Amino acid sequence: MKKFPTILKYSSLAAAIVVGIAACNKDIEEPQRVGYSPVSVDDKAGTWKTYILASSSEVAVPAPSAVTSTDYVAELATLKGLTTNLSQEQKEAVVYWGAGAVYRWNEIARELSARYNIPPASNAEGKYPVPDAANPLADPKFPFANPPYTARALAYLSVAQYDALVSAWNYKYKYKRSAPSKVDTSIPVALPVSALPAYPSEDAVIAAASVTILKAMFPGEVPYLEAKMKEHLASRQWAGMNVTSDLTAGTDLGNAVAAKVMGRAKTDGMGAANNQALTAGMIEAAKTRGIKEPWLSQEAPLRPPMLPNYGAVATWNFDKTTLAQIRPAMPYVVGSAEWQKELDELKAIQNKQTREQARIANYWADGAGSYTPPGHWHRAAANAANEAKFSEVRMARTLALLGTAEMDAGIACWDTKYFYYTPRPQQFGLKTSVGLPNFPAYTSGHSTFSAAAATVLASIFPEQADKFNAQAKEASESRIYGLIHYRVDCEMGLKHGKVIGDYAIARGKADGSGL
Amino acid sequence: MGFLCAYINVQAQMPNDAIYMPKGTVCVGTMYTHSSWSQYWENTLKRENLNIGTHTTQSVMVMPAIGITDRFNVILSLPYVWTKTSAGNLMGQKGIQDFSAWLKVKAVNIKGFSVNGLLGASIPVSKYVPDFLPMSIGLQCRVVTGRVLLNYTHPKTGLYVTAHGSYMWRSNINVDRDAYQADGRVYNTNEVRVPNAYDLGGRLGILKQKWQTEVWAERNSCVNGDNIRRNDMPFPTNNMQATMVGWYGKFQPKALGVNARVGYVTNGLNAGQSTSYMVGVLYLFGVRK
Numbered sequence: 001m002k003k004f005p006t007i008l009k010y011s012s013l014a015a016a017i018v019v020g021i022a023a024c025n026k027d028i029e030e031p032q033r034v035g036y037s038p039v040s041v042d043d044k045a046g047t048w049k050t051y052i053l054a055s056s057s058e059v060a061v062p063a064p065s066a067v068t069s070t071d072y073v074a075e076l077a078t079l080k081g082l083t084t085n086l087s088q089e090q091k092e093a094v095v096y097w098g099a100g101a102v103y104r105w106n107e108i109a110r111e112l113s114a115r116y117n118i119p120p121a122s123n124a125e126g127k128y129p130v131p132d133a134a135n136p137l138a139d140p141k142f143p144f145a146n147p148p149y150t151a152r153a154l155a156y157l158s159v160a161q162y163d164a165l166v167s168a169w170n171y172k173y174k175y176k177r178s179a180p181s182k183v184d185t186s187i188p189v190a191l192p193v194s195a196l197p198a199y200p201s202e203d204a205v206i207a208a209a210s211v212t213i214l215k216a217m218f219p220g221e222v223p224y225l226e227a228k229m230k231e232h233l234a235s236r237q238w239a240g241m242n243v244t245s246d247l248t249a250g251t252d253l254g255n256a257v258a259a260k261v262m263g264r265a266k267t268d269g270m271g272a273a274n275n276q277a278l279t280a281g282m283i284e285a286a287k288t289r290g291i292k293e294p295w296l297s298q299e300a301p302l303r304p305p306m307l308p309n310y311g312a313v314a315t316w317n318f319d320k321t322t323l324a325q326i327r328p329a330m331p332y333v334v335g336s337a338e339w340q341k342e343l344d345e346l347k348a349i350q351n352k353q354t355r356e357q358a359r360i361a362n363y364w365a366d367g368a369g370s371y372t373p374p375g376h377w378h379r380a381a382a383n384a385a386n387e388a389k390f391s392e393v394r395m396a397r398t399l400a401l402l403g404t405a406e407m408d409a410g411i412a413c414w415d416t417k418y419f420y421y422t423p424r425p426q427q428f429g430l431k432t433s434v435g436l437p438n439f440p441a442y443t444s445g446h447s448t449f450s451a452a453a454a455t456v457l458a459s460i461f462p463e464q465a466d467k468f469n470a471q472a473k474e475a476s477e478s479r480i481y482g483l484i485h486y487r488v489d490c491e492m493g494l495k496h497g498k499v500i501g502d503y504a505i506a507r508g509k510a511d512g513s514g515l
Numbered sequence: 516m517g518f519l520c521a522y523i524n525v526q527a528q529m530p531n532d533a534i535y536m537p538k539g540t541v542c543v544g545t546m547y548t549h550s551s552w553s554q555y556w557e558n559t560l561k562r563e564n565l566n567i568g569t570h571t572t573q574s575v576m577v578m579p580a581i582g583i584t585d586r587f588n589v590i591l592s593l594p595y596v597w598t599k600t601s602a603g604n605l606m607g608q609k610g611i612q613d614f615s616a617w618l619k620v621k622a623v624n625i626k627g628f629s630v631n632g633l634l635g636a637s638i639p640v641s642k643y644v645p646d647f648l649p650m651s652i653g654l655q656c657r658v659v660t661g662r663v664l665l666n667y668t669h670p671k672t673g674l675y676v677t678a679h680g681s682y683m684w685r686s687n688i689n690v691d692r693d694a695y696q697a698d699g700r701v702y703n704t705n706e707v708r709v710p711n712a713y714d715l716g717g718r719l720g721i722l723k724q725k726w727q728t729e730v731w732a733e734r735n736s737c738v739n740g741d742n743i744r745r746n747d748m749p750f751p752t753n754n755m756q757a758t759m760v761g762w763y764g765k766f767q768p769k770a771l772g773v774n775a776r777v778g779y780v781t782n783g784l785n786a787g788q789s790t791s792y793m794v795g796v797l798y799l800f801g802v803r804k
Contacts (some may be wrong), residue, residue: 026687030704111701121746122565139745298604300565350606355642362644362691369696369747379694379703431606433647435748483606 035098037192038391042513045393046170049511050163051316051400052261056170059256061249064175064199067183075243076184082237083188090238091190097235098191099386101203102161102395105210106382108228109157110371112218116145118368119303119438126301130274136220143218147366147445148273148310151374151403151410153217155316156265157210158378158403162396164209164257165202168250169393172197180243190239194391201242202392204250205257207232212258216265268314273307279418282308286421293334294421295440306439311415316404317503326499327416328492331442334423342486346425350483358433361482364446364475365434373446373475374406377453380468384461397513402456405504409452409497413445416496424484434482444485447476447493448500455501459508460515472497531679531716531731533629533666535621536582539801544578544774546795552780552787555649558742559784568602570649570787574612581802586621593640596652605650612653613637617660628667633681635660646690646707648749649787655751656709657686668722675729677718685709688751697752698741709751710740720763727765734758743785756784765797772797 046056053059065071086094097104120128120140131142143149177199181187196202207229215222233251236242242250283294297303315323332339349357366373381402385395422442426432437445454472458465476494479485508515536542551571554563576594583589597609615637623630637658645655662681669675686709693705713736720729740754749755761778776793780786 026708028687028702028704028706028708030702114696114701115699118744118747141745300602353606358644359691362647363693365692369744369750370692370694371701376694426604431604433606433644436604 033099033103033386034095035100035191036389037194038394039389040391040394041194041196042169042391042393043173043196045166045391045397045513046173048166048169048393048397048513050166051159051404052264053163053167053257056167059167059253059260061167061171061175061200061253064177064245064249067177072183072243072245075245076180076187079180079237079240079243080184080187083190083240086238090235093231093235094190094239097203097232098239100392100395101206101232102165102392102399103382103386104232105157105161105206105214106154106378106399108225109154109210109214109217110375110378112214112221113145113150113153113375114369114371116141116143116218117150117370117372119144119146122301122303128301128303133219136218141220145218145372146306147372147374147449148307148410148414150372151406151449152265152268152270152313153213154374154378154399155403155407156217156261157213158396158399159316160209160213160254160258160261161206162393162400163261164205164254165393165396167253167257168200168202168205171200171249171253172202175199177246179241180246181240187240189241191241193241196391198242199246200249200253201236201246202250203236203242204233204247205254206392206396208251208254209258209261210254212255212262213265216262264314269309269312273310273313275309276304279305279308282418283421286419289330289420290333291421293423293427295423296427297438298424298426298436299438303438305418306437307414308418308439311411311418313407313411315408315411317408317500317507322503323412323415326412326496327419328443328496331420331422331488331492332486338488339486342488343425343428343430345487346430346480346483349481350430353433353481353483357481360474360478361434364450364478365482366446367435367437373449374403374410374453376475377402377406377449377457380471381453381457384457384464388461394513394515397508397511397515398460401460401504401508402453404507405452405456405501406449408503409448409500410445412496412500413443413448413493414439416443417441417445422489425486426484430483432483434478434484436484441485442489443493443496444476444479444489445493446479447472447485447490448497450475451494451497452501452504453497455498456504456508459501459505531664531677531718533621533631533664533668533675533677534722535585535588535619536580536799538582538584540582540799541802542580542797542799544576544580544795544797546574546576546578546774546793548572548574548576548791548793550778550789550791552789555787556783556785557745557747560745561788564603566603567600567605567649570598570600572596572598572652572789586624588617588619590617590619591615598650598652600650605647608643608647608650608652610643610652611641612639612643613658614640627670629665631664631666633660633662633664635662644691645688646692646695646751648751654685654709655688659684673722675718675720675722677720678716680715681713683712683714685711690751695750697750707751710737710754712737712755718763725766725768727763729763730761731763732758732760740785749785753785755786757786757789758782761791767797767799770799772799 131140136142179198181189385398417440424441450472454468457468476490553569574594574596578592580590592615596612599607617635660683664679666677716733718731736756737754763776765774774795778791
């Protein structure tokens with residue numbers, strides 16, 4: 001017996017030391033993105049088809065001063081001064097924004113979505129106050145950036161960036177004013193310089209367009225957004241990339257294009273998306289279609305369902321007749337043998353959920369406090385486009401195709417959800433390992449969003465098609481493993497999402513890019 | 516202990532006395548703990564949650580304390596933990612949590628006054644989900660704890676007073692998702708920083724040959740961390756804090772004994788206001804004569 005305690009003593013001491021060393025490093029490593037020269041500058045992008053603008057010359061941009069003019073020479077001298085004696089903070093800003101302007105503003109929008117994605121708390125009267133756009137920082141904060149809201153915010157962001165960049169490309173190649181460092185080779189540059197003409201600055205166009213959209217979508221974040229834009233524009237000068245007139249013209253263009261895009265946003269029907277007065281009629285209509293047991297909120301106090309009229313919001317890539325035509329067929333009715341079989345499947349998972357099933361459910365949950373499934377797919381798209389070294393305009397096109405597909409997926413899915421108004425498995429005693437969304441079950445939003453996104457991304461990145469499609473399938477099944485969707489919700493949502501994604505692809509094929 | 520159960524359940528079971536197993540003896544404790552709350556601090560806001568109702572954490576823990584010498588003990592523990600709520604639809608979690616080992620040394624011992632040093636380490640022994648709070652059974656951290664414990668026991672009456680303080684170095688953890696929100700931003704990684712923590716405690720009691728009774732107060736706190744966002748769920752990065760008061764007693768006439776503890780959280784941050792009780796069976800035996 002003597003040996004045992006001695007071994008124990010030393011082995012536990014050794015274990016403590018090993019664990020101690022491992023416990024000390026608290027640094028969090030995140031993937032870093034850096035600037036690159038695009039594989040193509042897409043010099044013909046000024047002819048690509050815009051979403052909102054009638055043409056890429058709808059918003060006028062004045063001709064710049066010639067590179068030989070005294071004004072421009074003075075601008076060069078100023079720029080040269082700004083590139084010297086950079087602080088560490090300024091150098092970091094150059095690297096941060098240099099990774100890609102569309103990339104960064106998409107990332108910022110996702111972060112805002114996550115920060116605002118929290119359902120309002122109930123008050124003392126047992127009611128859920130509705131977030132107020134006029135008082136965005138009160139409790140509850142405006143907006144509640146749930147999946148439909150985030151899908152829409154990111155769609156308008158990407159469309160504004162795209163239309164503004166197509167316009168910018170038009171003027172860049174109309175005026176052909178070279179990058180400052182090509183005019184004066186003594187100007188030091190901190191980022192790769194491509195053959196792209198510098199006027200108007202694509203970075204300024206993207207920053208202004210993005211900030212205009214995001215201020216409207218997240219009205220409590222105006223000071224934050226303005227500070228970000230200020231740093232973004234300044235970083236272009238610290239990096240020696242743009243003279244002031246490049247930035248001014250870009251800012252004006254971005255603002256003007258985004259204002260036109262906001263014209264659509266203001267009239268797309270979102271203002272009526274939370275019309276709770278419609279739900280009684282929706283339930284009656286679902287009953288006439290054969291739904292015996294309609295959805296009921298499982299929260300206490302009963303929470304009004306999320307955006308019941310979001311299905312009426314204007315779509316991007318197909319019309320409302322098509323929306324009705326592609327709506328998934330009637331699901332299994334409560335009490336039917338098929339429904340019972342799928343409920344039994346969920347019960348079996350609840351009794352013995354494997355760690356792998358829990359992992360999949362958690363990985364794709366993207367619930368409260370996250371950037372939601374549309375944000376998840378925007379991130380995947382932005383990363384893929386960054387890794388493929390897309391030009392800013394091609395990246396914006398990618399995200400606009402994806403973003404409009406995601407918003408269309410949200411609209412079509414919400415239309416389906418409130419058309420059939422079907423109950424969640426929790427109405428029949430199931431628990432959940434991911435949290436229960438407060439709206440009808442059929443069809444699964446995750447499945448619809450993911451299939452639409454994977455379809456678009458598989459078309460743009462064909463060599464990664466299998467990966468994206470497998471991810472969509474996993475995202476769809478994750479809702480079964482999380483016990484909040486019947487299998488039919490997920491399978492029909494996947495099919496629906498694929499059709500929705502195909503409409504975005506058709507739009508992309510006809511946009512004149514040849515991509 | 517609510518959200519805090521994740522690390523303090525075990526912690527509170529840990530040696531926090533100046534009692535040593537004599538050389539060659541082992542005391543195995545098997546303890547059942549029940550801890551529940553119906554109100555919690557969401558940041559500083561004390562609230563209830565009708566979709567949780569009463570949250571309950573239960574555990575069964577086996578804890579042998581081994582006398583290597585009269586002044587050096589090794590204490591091991593391994594708990595099985597399970598959680599549930601009385602309302603809402605969050606699925607309860609269950610599993611074997613973290614294995615802990617403590618080395619306990621009486622460094623100074625003069626006339627009833629002692630200075631004791633403790634070094635503890637714990638590692639998760641199952642792949643439980645750490646970020647499904649408040650249902651998760653633990654945080655998946657590896658933890659190293661350093662503790663200093665001062666004690667004075669009046670030799671004749673057995674009256675004692677104890678003060679102790681600890682620092683817990685807690686490792687980063689990996690979660691199933693590859694992005695999460697903390698500190699007001701989104702981290703694009705599955706690695707999560709869990710704040711280090713400390714505790715402070717004071718005890719006043721009587722220790723006799725066959726029995727012990729004491730009242731205690733403890734402060735458990737992270738050294739930093741973020742707060743639960745309005746109406747959101749907790750997260751492992753949260754700055755969880757709690758002040759607890761309670762009573763502990765032990766009765767061990769011979770080899771077989773029982774112990775019990777009750778505790779109540781009086782004050783907290785990002786934590787449940789839990790009431791807990793523990794009952795245990797103790798069995799003392801010699802491993803060499």
